[in-house]
Amino acid sequence: MSISVYDQTIGVMSRMLLNLDAIIGKAEAYAEQDKIDPNVLLQARLYPTMLNLIAQVRIATDIGKGAAARLSGSEVPVWEDKEVTFADLHARIGQALDYFAGFKPEQFDGAEERAISLKIGGQALEFTGQSYVLGFVLPNFYFHVTTAYNILRHNGLDIGKRDFLGAR
Amino acid sequence: MSISVYDQTIGVMSRMLLNLDAIIGKAEAYAEQDKIDPNVLLQARLYPTMLNLIAQVRIATDIGKGAAARLSGSEVPVWEDKEVTFADLHARIGQALDYFAGFKPEQFDGAEERAISLKIGGQALEFTGQSYVLGFVLPNFYFHVTTAYNILRHNGLDIGKRDFLGAR
Numbered sequence: 001m002s003i004s005v006y007d008q009t010i011g012v013m014s015r016m017l018l019n020l021d022a023i024i025g026k027a028e029a030y031a032e033q034d035k036i037d038p039n040v041l042l043q044a045r046l047y048p049t050m051l052n053l054i055a056q057v058r059i060a061t062d063i064g065k066g067a068a069a070r071l072s073g074s075e076v077p078v079w080e081d082k083e084v085t086f087a088d089l090h091a092r093i094g095q096a097l098d099y100f101a102g103f104k105p106e107q108f109d110g111a112e113e114r115a116i117s118l119k120i121g122g123q124a125l126e127f128t129g130q131s132y133v134l135g136f137v138l139p140n141f142y143f144h145v146t147t148a149y150n151i152l153r154h155n156g157l158d159i160g161k162r163d164f165l166g167a168r
Numbered sequence: 169m170s171i172s173v174y175d176q177t178i179g180v181m182s183r184m185l186l187n188l189d190a191i192i193g194k195a196e197a198y199a200e201q202d203k204i205d206p207n208v209l210l211q212a213r214l215y216p217t218m219l220n221l222i223a224q225v226r227i228a229t230d231i232g233k234g235a236a237a238r239l240s241g242s243e244v245p246v247w248e249d250k251e252v253t254f255a256d257l258h259a260r261i262g263q264a265l266d267y268f269a270g271f272k273p274e275q276f277d278g279a280e281e282r283a284i285s286l287k288i289g290g291q292a293l294e295f296t297g298q299s300y301v302l303g304f305v306l307p308n309f310y311f312h313v314t315t316a317y318n319i320l321r322h323n324g325l326d327i328g329k330r331d332f333l334g335a336r
Binding site: 002003004005007008011012015016046047050112130133134135136138139140142143146147149150153154156161164165 | 170171172173175176179180183184214215218280298301302303304306307308310311314315317318321322324329332333
């Protein structure tokens with residue numbers, strides 16, 4: 001029994017990215033209504049050595065596409081990183097959601113035992129599917145979605161935990 | 169096969185709370201070294217309507233104890249909320265880790281199908297074990313651990329993703 005890798009990754013990340021897309025939509029409306037230059041929000045970061053909003057969204061979707069591909073034994077697609085506007089962020093999230101939608105649950109059967117290797121900053125990391133999901137994919141994914149939320153909250157966007165969790 | 173509820177909750181939250189404890193230790197050392205009043209960090213928040221560092225740690229551990237208890241069919245313990253100092257935060261995290269350590273994996277067999285009810289702000293929420301873990305426990309837990317990290321990063325603490333993810 002327990003919970004399938006598909007539900008833990010594709011299911012969870014699809015829902016969270018839909019929530020993030022709605023939050024990005026609220027940020028866009030906030031900028032328009034309060035006559036804030038959109039770049040003020042898009043380029044906002046919580047500290048000079050942290051990444052800005054655009055990068056948080058980009059990395060959250062990258063973690064997602066990497067997880068979907070590697071756990072199903074597919075090739076990780078290359079997506080150009082050229083997001084500049086709110087519309088680009090919606091498109092990036094849409095691209096991830098479309099990519100997720102192309103997978104079937106059975107492609108993840110046995111994924112928890114799959115050997116997974118990746119290189120991060122020149123360092124080779126070796127995982128099993130389970131250690132990759134629990135120790136890399138989900139903490140990283142949640143980190144970047146939460147940080148996107150925190151950047152916008154810190155800049156006065158009126159959102160709450162309900163926007164983060166979304167509808168059940 | 170797939171991944172057990174125990175590994176997804178107790179396993180993940182134990183590791184993440186150990187990482188958080190180390191981050192709190194670094195914050196404490198940073199305050200001492202730079203002669204910052206510890207309360208400046210402990211009471212820091214990212215926006216006036218967001219919760220401070222103490223509350224982020226408290227809620228992360230609360231989500232953890234609630235998950236451990238409900239998913240194993242145990243009574244949710246009541247912990248007094250009286251944390252004021254860094255030492256108190258270490259103790260709170262230690263309390264959660266000790267509580268987790270008292271559970272055996274087999275107490276979570278079939279937990280994904282358990283009916284789980286909770287009240288949040290007077291609203292009754294009904295879950296299955298699976299929807300509780302994926303749609304409530306993990307997003308909330310990661311939200312508060314990430315926000316604790318972001319509060320400290322925003323206040324100049326020199327930590328990075330490696331502190332958040334911890335050793336594998």
